[in-house]
Amino acid sequence: MEKSAMDGWFPGTQSGPMETTETTETFDRLVRAEFRPRGSYLNTASTGLLPARTVTALQEAALLRAEGRPLLPLYEEVEVCRAAYARLAGVPATRVAAGASVAAHTGVIAASLPAGAEVLTPEDDFTSVLNPFHIRGDLKVRTVPLERIAESVRPGTALVAVSAAQSADGRIADLPALREAARAHGARTYVDFSQAAGWLPMAADAYDFTATVSFKWLMGPHGAAFLTVPEDFGGLTPVLAGWVAAERPWDSCYGPVAELAHSARRFDLTHALFTFAGLRRSLELIEELGVEAIHAHDLALADRFRAGLADLGHEPVPAPGSAIVSVPGLGSRQPALSAAGVEVSDRAGNLRAAFHLYNTAADVDRLLAALSG
Incomplete structure (x- = not known):
């Protein structure tokens, strides 16, 4: 990598190279060993890049199937991922369910609410966080601006559902x-960390329910999602339970499940085995690097982009402390940027750039140069 591409590479830098330390050297070495993007990939908010170790694990898992070998080792990967995610979320593994999508987890929560219950949500949050509550038809879904979500909790609010980012x-x-605010009014909380887990330190224990997909900032394959629940399950009924939700799954393949798992595993959905085999390696990389280091790195690049936008006369949506930067009115530039090797998103007319551990200051400068032209 050229020296200019190293400018701002390490956590906490915005301009100029950071003093070399053992920690930053380790961060750089690990990242360079795992990622070789062909262009400037600034679209993690849509899909994260797969580390090399994850790609290898996926290939090895596929070979098991192709060669007709037993798949039992892949089931063990699910439990390794559950434990790794639990450490990331700050809860015991017994409180983590392994599923397939945030929408499915939201649906289980929505099904637990009594008719007429009030659910408070922000305006225009991601559909998977909201839609199952609307589909019920007999819930009172109240929507307010994100900035007013806390002050809008009131007596009678049963649940507040919101994305962390x-x-x-x-x-x-x-x-x-x-x-x-939720505690003061006896409301439960449901937080979707899909756009936060992996770069923003999280404490799932602070909320009743949380959910996360695997394929964005956790850099795993599609097909896995996690749900955290209270020790007492928070009144949820495992309405989607199949054989993997049993206390003894292999004894519960036929007929009704006689005994549900004593842990959050009762909310598991049938596991996408290849996905979890790959995800294990992605979660290992995050733990090796450390969320705090990733957080500092990502924010340094996002702030560099914000500063460059100001120089160009553009004002992003105010989102201090976020690794995601959205610029109104520039979404139409996305196709041309993609053709030039810079991957971003067009969201509601906004250009959305998302900065993660495999990005460098050179990526930021390349995007700014393209926008200036």
Whole structure:
């Protein structure tokens, strides 16, 4: 990598190279060993890049199937991923369910609410966080601007559902304020960390329910998602339970499940085995690098981009502390940027750039140069 591409590479840098330390050298070495993007990939908010170790694990898992060998080792990968995600989320593994999508997890939560219950949500949050509550038809779904979500909790609010970071523009919810307001009024909380887990430190124990997909900032394959629940399951009924939700799955393949798992595994959905085989390696990489280091790295690049936008006369959506930067009115530039080797998103007319551990200051400068032209 050329020296100019190293400018701002390490965590906490915005301009100029950071003093070399053992920690930053390790970060750089690990990242360079795992990623070789062909262009400037700034679209993690849509899909994260797969580390090399993850690609290898996927290939090895596929060979098991192709060669007719037993797939039992892949089931063990699910439990390794469950434990790794639990460490990332800050909860015991017994509180983590392994599923396939946030929408399915939201659906289980929606099914647990009594008719007429009030659900408070932000305007234009991601559909998977909201739609199952609307589909019920007999719930009172109240929508307010994200900035007013905490102050809008009131007596009678049964549940507050919100993304930690907004998919459309990267705005971060004031989760501490929301948590206190919910406690004050006896409301439960449901937080989707899909646009946050992997770069934003999280504490799932602070909320009743949380969910996350695997294929964005966790850099895993599609097909896996996690749900965290309270120790007492928070009143949820495992309405999607199949054989893997049993206390003894291999004894529960036929007929009704006689005994559900004593842990959050009762909310598991049939596992996408190849996905979990790959995801294990992605989660290992995140643990090796450390979320705090990734957080500092990602924010340094996002802030570099914000500063460059100001120089160009553009004003992004205010989202301090976010690794996602959304610029109104520039979404139409996405096809031309993609053709030039810079991958971003067009979301509701906004240009959305998302900065993750495999990005460098050179990627930021390349995007700014393209926008200036």
